[in-house]
Amino acid sequence: MFEKIWSRHVVAEGPGGHVLLYIDRHLLHEGSTSAFARLAKHGRRVRRPDLTFATADHYVLTSPGSVAIDAEIRAMVESLGQHTREQGIVYFGVGDPRRGIVHTIGPEEGLALPGITLVCGDSHTATHGAFGALAFGIGSTEVEHVMATQTLWQKKPRVMRVTVEGRLGAGVTAKDVILAIIAEISAGGGVGHAIEYAGSTMRAMSMDERMTVCNMSIEAGARAGMVAPDETTFAYLEGRPFAPRGDAWGAALASWRALPSDPGAPFDREVELAASAIAPTVTWGTSPQDALPITGRVPDPAVAGDAARRESMERALAYMGLNAGTPLTEIKVDRVFIGSCTNSRLEDLRAAARVVKGHRAVVPAWIVPGSGLVKRAAEAEGLDRVFVEAGFEWREAGCSMCVGMNGETAREGERVASTSNRNFEGRQGKGARTHLMSPAMAAAAAVTGRLTDVRTLAT
Amino acid sequence: MEPFTHLTAVAAPLDLPNVDTDRIIPARFLRKPRGATGYASFLFHDVRFNADGAERPEFVLNQAPYRDAKILVVAENFGCGSSREMAVWVLDAYGIRSVIAPSLGDIFHQNCFKNGLLPVILSAEVVAGLRRQLHDRPGAMLGVDLEAQTVAAPDGTRHRFDIDPFRKEMLRTGRDEIGLTREFEARVREFEERHAREMAWVTPPRR
Numbered sequence: 259m260f261e262k263i264w265s266r267h268v269v270a271e272g273p274g275g276h277v278l279l280y281i282d283r284h285l286l287h288e289g290s291t292s293a294f295a296r297l298a299k300h301g302r303r304v305r306r307p308d309l310t311f312a313t314a315d316h317y318v319l320t321s322p323g324s325v326a327i328d329a330e331i332r333a334m335v336e337s338l339g340q341h342t343r344e345q346g347i348v349y350f351g352v353g354d355p356r357r358g359i360v361h362t363i364g365p366e367e368g369l370a371l372p373g374i375t376l377v378c379g380d381s382h383t384a385t386h387g388a389f390g391a392l393a394f395g396i397g398s399t400e401v402e403h404v405m406a407t408q409t410l411w412q413k414k415p416r417v418m419r420v421t422v423e424g425r426l427g428a429g430v431t432a433k434d435v436i437l438a439i440i441a442e443i444s445a446g447g448g449v450g451h452a453i454e455y456a457g458s459t460m461r462a463m464s465m466d467e468r469m470t471v472c473n474m475s476i477e478a479g480a481r482a483g484m485v486a487p488d489e490t491t492f493a494y495l496e497g498r499p500f501a502p503r504g505d506a507w508g509a510a511l512a513s514w515r516a517l518p519s520d521p522g523a524p525f526d527r528e529v530e531l532a533a534s535a536i537a538p539t540v541t542w543g544t545s546p547q548d549a550l551p552i553t554g555r556v557p558d559p560a561v562a563g564d565a566a567r568r569e570s571m572e573r574a575l576a577y578m579g580l581n582a583g584t585p586l587t588e589i590k591v592d593r594v595f596i597g598s599c600t601n602s603r604l605e606d607l608r609a610a611a612r613v614v615k616g617h618r619a620v621v622p623a624w625i626v627p628g629s630g631l632v633k634r635a636a637e638a639e640g641l642d643r644v645f646v647e648a649g650f651e652w653r654e655a656g657c658s659m660c661v662g663m664n665g666e667t668a669r670e671g672e673r674v675a676s677t678s679n680r681n682f683e684g685r686q687g688k689g690a691r692t693h694l695m696s697p698a699m700a701a702a703a704a705v706t707g708r709l710t711d712v713r714t715l716a717t
Numbered sequence: 718m719e720p721f722t723h724l725t726a727v728a729a730p731l732d733l734p735n736v737d738t739d740r741i742i743p744a745r746f747l748r749k750p751r752g753a754t755g756y757a758s759f760l761f762h763d764v765r766f767n768a769d770g771a772e773r774p775e776f777v778l779n780q781a782p783y784r785d786a787k788i789l790v791v792a793e794n795f796g797c798g799s800s801r802e803m804a805v806w807v808l809d810a811y812g813i814r815s816v817i818a819p820s821l822g823d824i825f826h827q828n829c830f831k832n833g834l835l836p837v838i839l840s841a842e843v844v845a846g847l848r849r850q851l852h853d854r855p856g857a858m859l860g861v862d863l864e865a866q867t868v869a870a871p872d873g874t875r876h877r878f879d880i881d882p883f884r885k886e887m888l889r890t891g892r893d894e895i896g897l898t899r900e901f902e903a904r905v906r907e908f909e910e911r912h913a914r915e916m917a918w919v920t921p922p923r924r
């Protein structure tokens with residue numbers, strides 16, 4: 259599949275195995291404003307504004323009715339609006355009900371399609387690979403390059419297939435699958451690779467779930483992650499605003515059906531996992547690879563294989579304020595964040611609401627939907643009332659406390675149960691301690707005030 | 718972009734694996750324009766300085782012999798995490814021109830090339846050996862030669878590295894990539910026409 263997409267987008271062969279790759283979709287957010295400014299400085303224009311789409315997600319506040327914490331950020335958001343207007347780019351801006359996290363609205367609007375190349379100046383662009391697209395994150399200079407030329411100089415990555423077979427147990431979700439994969443291959447294990455996720459477990463997943471898995475490919479070091487398109491993919495896409503329509507839909511379907519890898523296609527590396535071996539998972543350290551089943555205990559650095567690993571474990575435990583040997587379920591949390599491009603779609607909110615119903619949050623807990631449309635759909639089902647009645651905060655769409663660029667951060671030393679994708683030092687605010695987990699597990703932590711095995715919670 | 722040919726300079730060792738871009742430059746500084754006053758102080762900010770702004774003496778760049786480092790010798794998967802190019806901008810602002818590692822985050826790796834920083838990939842043993850020498854002889858120099866594709870260690874050994882010829886040429890000449898691509902304009906136009914025919918469904922419907 260990777261090979262088919264790649265070869266269809268090669269414009270020219272360059273030196274050293276580099277190719278000029280054509281880009282079908284370019285997604286922008288506030289972070290793209292510096293690329294716009296450089297483009298303007300060089301007197302260049304966006305070559306294909308019709309293939310370029312923008313939203314405001316990283317810097318916009320998610321408290322109702324406010325845009326930004328300060329003038330500097332407000333100017334940044336306004337500048338994105340101005341650039342997109344000048345260049346004729348569709349912009350899901352502030353006040354637009356479709357506005358949301360770039361990786362939530364891309365699929366929602368039908369911009370992510372099988373067989374296409376899609377880039378965005380954000381490392382979680384792999385999310386769109388759930389549709390069988392070749393989607394990857396790029397830096398700011400590359401954003402400018404795509405704006406100006408609709409192409410990128412790229413070297414072909416190796417391709418790794420990760421196969422997950424079998425049925426997931428009760429309380430085990432797509433988030434647990436990807437955390438288990440990262441723990442298996444390590445945070446650097448996918449460097450230089452695109453990952454294709456395959457197997458019966460992946461096939462049985464909804465699009466929302468496949469997006470959760472592909473989203474965290476970068477946490478395994480891979481720039482791209484993808485799932486072969488199938489009927490689930492097509493059913494999701496049909497009728498989306500920017501998906502092909504009429505005759506084009508028929509042609510697209512024919513092309514998409516021919517996309518999956520041929521049986522026996524070779525891969526540079528193969529990894530296999532059994533779904534039955536995956537439990538609800540949480541991270542204990544400061545790398546996404548520091549993940550364990552919730553039934554486990556904080557690991558002891560003394561058992562680490564080498565000195566470097568021991569040192570980095572000790573450092574992680576010191577930062578996280580944890581002692582080796584503590585059962586994970588005894589770790590108290592100060593705050594819960596359910597949101598981010600990993601886990602803020604409708605199914606995520608439903609899963610959290612199912613756990614929350616009949617309980618009350620005992621720590622501050624936020625629900626930040628991935629997009630305005632997710633928020634509306636959740637409200638139409640009454641999920642907002644479930645959360646609000648349980649004492650959760652129901653907020654506007656955006657990245658929010660996943661990265662805190664908009665000022666929404668946890669306090670120093672606070673321990674956060676979070677459905678986001680990174681538990682790096684300082685990721686959710688200076689000195690904040692992040693434990694990654696699924697929406698159901700985060701909801702369980704909110705109502706008990708500690709890391710909790712969602713399977714033991716009476717619902 | 719400033720061309721890169723060769724560099725002999727003080728190198729600083731960083732032993733921690735998986736140093737992510739949030740650590741290289743915390744999110745709250747991302748909105749600051751490149752070149753803003755104090756930009757170099759954002760580098761490794763939260764591990765380099767205490768809350769009151771005082772330097773943490775244990776951090777390697779705060780130790781006198783390593784202060785003027787222009788080369789970092791790091792551990793595996795350095796620069797993992799977000800796509801933020803500011804992680805490279807802030808290294809550049811500090812004066813770092815080359816990062817030597819057993820492996821680098823993919824996007825960070827590419828971002829280095831776009832800003833005239835030379836990323837050098839060598840085997841884990843060689844890189845660990847370099848770091849050891851730099852710890853043993855604080856302030857020791859490394860020589861990085863792009864033309865010859867070698868790193869000269871303080872102990873006199875030389876280590877050859879691979880770099881793809883395209884990236885090498887771009888670094889050596891400091892060329893603007895967009896300028897280069899423009900030379901392919903006819904090819905791009907030709908491709909676009911064929912692509913629009915063969916994958917007609919790929920053009921989004923007008924809204």
Ligand code: SF4
Binds near residue numbers: 315359598599600660
């Ligand atoms: S939700 Fe978090 S990871 Fe996703 S795009 Fe926003 S900041 Fe990045």
